[in-house]
Amino acid sequence: MSASRAAAWAVADPYATALRTGRGPLFLRRSDGWLLPLEVERWCARADAVDRAVLDRCEGAVLDVGCGPGRLVAELAGRGRTVLGIDVNEAAVDHTGRLGGQALRRSVFEPLPGEGRWGTVLLMDGNVGIGGDPRALLDRVNRLLCPGGLLIAETVAVDVDERSEVQVVDGAEGRTGGGAFPWARLGTPALLRYAARAGWGADGQWTGGGRRFVALRSLPRSRIRVGGESLIASSSAEPPNSTAVISSQRARKPSADRPVADR
Structure with a gap:
């Protein structure tokens, strides 16, 4: 998703309001009217036992993509781990900072610190x-x-492979925020199919608390797939210059194994 498409989610006022209050109801609504409930209360709480078991599997420096209000970033920071959250929503980034985590207001498809060095x-x-x-x-x-490196992804509890345009909807008042943006829902079989076609290595799958997870190993740096084709690429990766908003209460020192640094 480009930065312009991400802006639709970023300015979704019902989402920002829900994060500030810590409660819903909040939904993603498809164009056909179908509603997907968003678990705002769980996201705004501290990391639970299922979350902590997932975080136990993390290796090296951790990048939490779509960190939301930052419960996972805060949990890892509390363990003394090098961790950065990214989210396109300002309220999410601010909330993460208040928990003591470090976060950037950024889309995953924009330049990020430590590219090619996250564990x-x-x-x-x-x-x-x-x-x-x-x-x-x-x-x-x-x-x-x-x-x-390791990718840990949470999948849908049923076998689904769906792409659609959605909007954020306030369930209490019916308000929508921002424009529609592209979203996908993937069950474990679908994600494993996409990963296998792209050459990722399967590293495990498990369930916990009614939630499902998949672990994948990244491609060798010399064989990055772009548009379905295998390309040769350098093994070095320099973090791009950035003017993004950073929310942090912790000083960081950059090094080869610590890609997060105050900028």
Whole structure:
């Protein structure tokens, strides 16, 4: 999803309001009227036992894509881990900072710090649907990870492979915020199919608390897939210059294994 398409989610006022209050009801609404409930209360709470078990699997520096109000970033920071959250919504970034985490207001498809050096990327809470194009998202995540890096994604509990245009809807008042934006819903079988076609290695799948998760290993840096084709690429990756908003209460020192730094 381009920065302009991400803006539709970023200015979705009902979403920002829900994050500030810590409660819904909030939905994604398809053009046919179907509603997908968003678990605002869980997202705004502290990391639960299922979340913590997922975070136990993280390796190296962690990038939480679509971090929302920052419960996972805060949990990892509390463990002393190097972690950065990114989200296109200002309220989400602010909330993460108040929890003591570090976050950027940024789309995953925009330049990010530490590209090619992250040990783990998280796509939790349905964020495997970001951009509405699973192949493009997997390609992008592969370029963010170090060679052999780990992607942990949360999938839908049923076997579904769906792409649609959605809007954020306030369930109490029926208000919508921003324009429609592309989204995808993937079950575990669908995600594994996309990953296999792109050359990712399967590293495990599990369930917890009624939620489902998949772990994948990134491609060797010399074989990045772009548009379905395998390309040769350098193993080095320099973090791009950035003017993005950073919310942080922790000083960071950049190094080869710590790609997060105050900018």
